[in-house]
Each structure stands twice: as structure tokens, then as C-alpha cells.
Amino acid sequence: MADALLKVAGLQAWYGESHILHGVGFEVGRGELVTLLGRNGAGKTTTLKSVMGIVEKRAGSVTFEGRETVGHPSDEIARQGIGYCPEERGIFSSLNVEENLLLPPAVKAGGMSLAEIYQLFPNLWERRRSQGTKLSGGEQQMLAIGRILRTGATLLLLDEPTEGLAPVIVQRIGEIIRQLKGRGFTILLVEQNFHFAATVADRHYVMEDGKVVDMMVSADVQQNIGKLQAYLGV
Amino acid sequence: MAQVALGLVNGAFYAMLSLGLAVIFGMLNVINFTHGAQFMMGAFAAWLLLGMLDVPFWASLVLAPLIVGLFGVIIERLLLKRIYHLDHLYGFLLTFGMALIIEGLFQWKWGSSGAPYPAPITGGTDLGFMIMPTYRLFVVVAALVICLATWYGIERTRLGAYLRAATENPTLVRAFGINVPRLITLTYGLGVALAALAGVLAAPIQQVSALMGTNLVLVVFAVVVIGGMGSIMGSIVTGFGLGLIEGLTKVYYPPASNTVIFVVMALVLLVKPAGLFGQAK
Numbered sequence: 001m002a003d004a005l006l007k008v009a010g011l012q013a014w015y016g017e018s019h020i021l022h023g024v025g026f027e028v029g030r031g032e033l034v035t036l037l038g039r040n041g042a043g044k045t046t047t048l049k050s051v052m053g054i055v056e057k058r059a060g061s062v063t064f065e066g067r068e069t070v071g072h073p074s075d076e077i078a079r080q081g082i083g084y085c086p087e088e089r090g091i092f093s094s095l096n097v098e099e100n101l102l103l104p105p106a107v108k109a110g111g112m113s114l115a116e117i118y119q120l121f122p123n124l125w126e127r128r129r130s131q132g133t134k135l136s137g138g139e140q141q142m143l144a145i146g147r148i149l150r151t152g153a154t155l156l157l158l159d160e161p162t163e164g165l166a167p168v169i170v171q172r173i174g175e176i177i178r179q180l181k182g183r184g185f186t187i188l189l190v191e192q193n194f195h196f197a198a199t200v201a202d203r204h205y206v207m208e209d210g211k212v213v214d215m216m217v218s219a220d221v222q223q224n225i226g227k228l229q230a231y232l233g234v
Numbered sequence: 235m236a237q238v239a240l241g242l243v244n245g246a247f248y249a250m251l252s253l254g255l256a257v258i259f260g261m262l263n264v265i266n267f268t269h270g271a272q273f274m275m276g277a278f279a280a281w282l283l284l285g286m287l288d289v290p291f292w293a294s295l296v297l298a299p300l301i302v303g304l305f306g307v308i309i310e311r312l313l314l315k316r317i318y319h320l321d322h323l324y325g326f327l328l329t330f331g332m333a334l335i336i337e338g339l340f341q342w343k344w345g346s347s348g349a350p351y352p353a354p355i356t357g358g359t360d361l362g363f364m365i366m367p368t369y370r371l372f373v374v375v376a377a378l379v380i381c382l383a384t385w386y387g388i389e390r391t392r393l394g395a396y397l398r399a400a401t402e403n404p405t406l407v408r409a410f411g412i413n414v415p416r417l418i419t420l421t422y423g424l425g426v427a428l429a430a431l432a433g434v435l436a437a438p439i440q441q442v443s444a445l446m447g448t449n450l451v452l453v454v455f456a457v458v459v460i461g462g463m464g465s466i467m468g469s470i471v472t473g474f475g476l477g478l479i480e481g482l483t484k485v486y487y488p489p490a491s492n493t494v495i496f497v498v499m500a501l502v503l504l505v506k507p508a509g510l511f512g513q514a515k
Contacts, residue, residue: 052409078411090406094398102392103399104410151411 005030005155005186006051010060011070013043013050020046022210023060028155033177033187035197038207039233044190045087047207048157051188052084053077064155079107083148087159087190091140093133097124100132101147108152112183117146120176138169145176155186162196174200194221194232206231236364237481243370243439245477246377247432251454252461252469253381254428257388260401260464261421264314264325269454270447271336272426275302276433278340281351281442291354291438298434299427306426310419340444348441373435380431381470388466397421401464456499462512472510 004027013021021043028034036044049055051062053074062069069077078084083104092100101117101124118125121142127135135143141161148156161177162170170193177200181187191197197204198221206214208231216224251269258266266272279298283289289297309332317324355372358365388394400407400414408414433447440446457476461468476495483491490497502510 054405054409074405074409075411075413078409084406084409086406086409090403092399092402094402095395099395103395103407105412107411148410 003030004028005032005065006188007063008047008051008061011047011050011062012059013046013055014057015046015055016057020055020210021050021058024050024207024210024212026205026212026215028186028188030154031181031184031186032203033181033189033201035189035191035194035201035204036207036212037191037194037197037204037228037232039231040192042207043210044207045159046210048084048159048188048190051077052082052157054084078104078153081108081152081154083151083153083156085144085148085156085158085161087163089140089144091132091135091143093131095132096128097130097132097135097143098128100143101128101150104147104151106151108154111152112149114150117149120149120179121146138165138172141165141169141173142176145173145180149180149185154184155188156180157188157190159190160192161189162191162193170196192232194228236366237485238478239361239364239366239481240370241477241479241481241484242374242474243477244480245474246374247436247450247473248454248457248477249381249470249473250377250428250432250435251451252457252473253384253466254425254432255454255458256461256464256466256469257384257428258422258425259458260466261397261418262310262314262318262325263322264317264329265322265455266422266425267326267329267451268309268333268336269425269429270451271333272302272306272429272447273433273436273450274337274340274444274447275305276430277351277437277440277442277446278344278433279430280434280437281349284351291351291434295431295434299430302430302433303423303427307419307423309426310422314422315415315418337444337448344444346444348443348446351437351442353438369438373439376435377432380428381473384428385466385470453495456495458509460495460499460502460509462509465509465511468509468511 006028009025011021011024024047036047038044046055050058053069053072058070060070064080064082067080095103101114123139124143124146132143145161161173174196177187189197189201198218201218203215203217205212221228251273255266255269258264276298279301280291280294283294283297313328317328353369355369357368359368359371388397396407396412396417400417404414457472458469461472476498479498480491480494483494
């Protein structure tokens with residue numbers, strides 16, 4: 001791909017002594033929405049954490065805008081323009097909603113304003129003085145996404161934003177993710193729910209045992225549904 | 235009533251010192267047993283600045299915490315940062331060992347008998363029920379201002395939000411682009427500077443001596459435990475509160491005044507093991 005914003009090649013990662021990623025490779029083009037699909041334990045979350053530099057023991061290559069990030073600490077990687085929304089959401093209980101939103105420092109110009117974020121998530125405006133962890137699961141997910149939109153990050157890493165949420169909220173999150181893509185954000189999404197993934201993404205990478213084993217574009221998902229179901233074990 | 239007022243003076247020191255400990259513990263997860271030695275260093279810095287360079291008390295109030303705080307920053311960079319991933323026990327051994335070394339060095343150089351520091355404010359103020367040395371009154375007010383300013387800085391500012399968030403989840407805060415290791419260094423420097431500031435304030439009241447922090451810090455650890463580890467408001471309220479309780483005990487049953495704080499600690503731990511303001515983890 002000519003204009004790959006994120007390029008991952010031969011990425012290996014370890015948690016202590018256990019070897020989790022065995023040479024992961026994929027690319028995300030500028031403005032593209034790409035998912036990592038796979039069963040539990042396939043290494044999707046570890047891949048995001050390795051891209052972010054949270055998993056420190058890693059080898060191989062991860063370039064963002066052509067710059068190598070492996071070997072750099074996570075704060076430096078974030079300041080290059082990557083926003084991270086963790087699976088466990090990571091809302092801070094000692095901060096209220098607005099403080100949570102304002103926490104990640106701006107890393108580049110061109111982020112959304114607080115007003116725009118509240119417009120996208122009216123619930124957060126209503127509850128801006130509440131303790132962050134007093135929100136419902138769906139609201140916490142919106143807060144976790146909302147707070148990385150302000151920073152000017154161009155690549156968003158979203159780790160299972162629909163996990164454990166009611167179908168109506170999942171739908172709402174889907175709309176928001178499509179809006180973000182419309183605004184020009186590049187998004188790397190980790191999902192278990194491939195029905196959801198198919199409705200928002202351009203392309204899908206399938207992971208198994210710490211490796212990327214297949215890639216398909218969203219248009220082909222219907223034809224390959226059998227293969228995909230075999231991969232995901234559903 | 236007079237004892238109550240004097241209790242407040244002690245409480246002022248308890249509050250300032252336990253506040254520094256709480257700030258450090260919250261962020262570093264290390265119980266800083268060097269705190270008493272750093273308190274003493276603050277007093278000594280003021281005393282040396284006065285004796286050698288003729289620096290007045292008011293300038294020392296700013297300079298001494300800066301100097302000792304910088305010393306704290308060096309300690310953190312050089313030693314403490316190597317033990318965060320280890321068991322609490324190593325933090326205890328390291329900070330306790332440093333306290334012994336520092337106090338030993340000061341004792342070796344300046345002996346342990348202590349030197350007086352002239353009070354910068356003389357005279358007394360009539361409070362109606364007693365005449366209180368004006369300087370002690372100043373200490374109580376200054377401590378209140380310092381404590382509330384620290385509380386405000388941590389609970390109401392952007393930098394404070396970073397601190398609180400990093401206390402909860404340093405990994406994620408770092409993944410947002412904040413240089414958490416530097417934040418930790420600054421926090422330790424701030425906590426140490428608070429101890430030194432208390433030391434400067436104590437210099438005119440106590441003798442400036444190598445072991446002046448040892449006894450005080452013992453009580454302060456009890457205060458921290460009662461208030462709840464790492465709780466900012468907890469340590470302020472408990473610090474002043476226990477100063478008062480100690481003062482009152484001196485009136486009603488003097489022999490118990492040295493132990494009353496530890497009795498309170500035992501009772502609090504029985505009822506609320508996380509401390510009055512602490513949150514169980």
C-alpha cells in the first residue's frame with residue numbers, strides 16, 4: 001500500500017517469558033478503518049498494546065508515518081499521534097467525566113474541540129461532573145473514545161469498543177465510529193463481533209496464534225462467511 | 235484551651251509531614267522512611283544558610299525546600315526508580331537505610347546536641363484565653379495554607395489530574411503521551427520539599443539537630459495510617475486532629491499524651507483497616 005499510515009512487519013511480543021506474537025504483519029492506510037478479528041487469545045489486544053508500546057518486550061517493526069516506533073516508550077509513541085482506547089476502557093475513578101476527557105494532552109493540532117465531543121456524546125455533557133466510573137458501561141465506552149479525539153491523534157486504536165454492551169448501544173457506537181471515519185480518522189479496531197466489524201470496516205485481518213493468517217475486504221465477507229466462521233469458531 | 239492551641243502547632247507539623255508522605259505513597263507506592271531525615275535536612279539547610287551566608291529565615295523558607303527537594307529528585311533518579319517493580323519491603327529497606335545514613339552523617343559532622351535557630355517573629359499574641367508566641371501562631375496558619383494549596387494543586391488542577399490518574403493507572407496515562415517517569419520524579423521532589431519546608435518552620439521551635447526528625451516521623455507514620463494511606467485530605471485533617479487530641483490528653487491525663495496517637499491508630503485499624511479516609515484496594 002502506497003500510503004500506509006501504520007505498517008507492522010514481523011512483530012513479535014512477549015509477556016515476561018511467554019511469547020505471544022510470532023511475527024504479525026499488516027498495514028493500515030491513511031483514512032482507512034481496519035479490524036483485527038480472531039478468537040480470544042489470538043493476540044489482537046497484545047498487537048494493539050505492542051503498537052502502542054505498552055508491551056515493552058517486542059521485536060520486529062512498527063512504523064507510523066514512516067517512523068519506527070519499536071524501541072520507543074509509549075508516551076513518545078502517543079505523542080506521534082496515536083490515540084489508544086483500551087479494552088477495559090480505563091476510566092479514572094478519581095477524575096470526573098470532564099477531567100477524564102481533558103486528561104490526554106494534545107499531541108498535534110487539529111483535534112476536536114470539547115464542544116464538538118460533547119455534541120457527539122450528549123450524555124457526557126449531562127454527566128460531566130460525575131465521577132468517571134459512575135457512568136454506565138456504554139457511557140464509559142463513549143468517554144474512553146471521546147477523550148482521544150481531542151488530542152489531534154490521527155490513528156485511533158480501539159480495543160473491543162462493543163464488548164458487553166446492549167445491542168442498541170452497539171449500534172450507537174457503530175454510528176460514532178462511522179462518523180469518525182468520515183471525519184478522516186484512521187482506525188484500527190479489534191473486534192470479536194464480526195457482524196459489527198463488517199458493518200463499519202474497510203478491511204479485516206484475521207489473527208490466529210499470534211500471527212495474521214488472512215485478510216479480506218468487507219465486500220468479500222459475505223462470500224467468505226464460511227471461512228470466517230471457521231476462523232472465529234462461531 | 236492553651237494546650238489545645240499548642241496541640242494545633244504539633245498538628246501543623248503532623249499534617250505537613252503526613253501530606254508529603256501521602257503524596258509520595260500515592261504516586262510511588264513507596265513509604266518514604268527518609269521523610270524524617272529530609273525534614274531535618276530542611277531545618278539544617280535553613281540553619282546553615284543563616285550561619286554561613288546570612289540568608290534570612292524568609293528566604294530560607296523558599297530556598298531550603300528547593301535545595302532539599304532537588305536532593306530528593308537526585309535520590310529518586312539514582313536509587314528509588316530502580317525498586318518500583320520490587321516488593322514494598324525493598325522500598326522500606328532503601329528509604330530506611332538512607333535515613334540512617336543521612337542522620338548518621340549529620341550527627342558525625344554536627345553532633346547531636348542541637349543548635350538554636352532564632353525565631354524570626356518574636357513576641358506573643360493575646361488570643362483571649364492565652365498568650366501564644368506569635369511565631370507559633372504563624373506556623374499554624376502557614377501550615378494550613380500550605381496544606382490547602384497542596385490539596386488544591388492535586389484535586390483541582392490539570393497537573394493534579396495527571397497525578398491522580400497516574401496513581402490509578404500509570405501505564406495508560408503514559409500511553410496518552412504523558413511522561414510518567416518524570417511525573418514520578420517531580421512528585422517525590424515535591425513530597426521531599428514539603429518535608430523540608432516543615433523542617434524550616436520547625437527550626438525556630440525545636441533545636442536544629444540530626445535526630446530532630448526521628449521521633450516526629452514515628453508519630454507521623456501513625457497519622458498516615460489513621461488517615462488512610464495516600465489520602466490527601468485524610469492526612470491534613472488527621473494531622474491537625476491528632477495534634478488536638480494529643481493536646482487535650484496533656485490536659486486530662488498527661489502520662490498518656492505520648493501514646494494516645496498509637497491507641498487511636500490501633501482503634502481505627504480495628505474498625506476501618508484502610509484508615510479513616512482511605513479506600514480499600
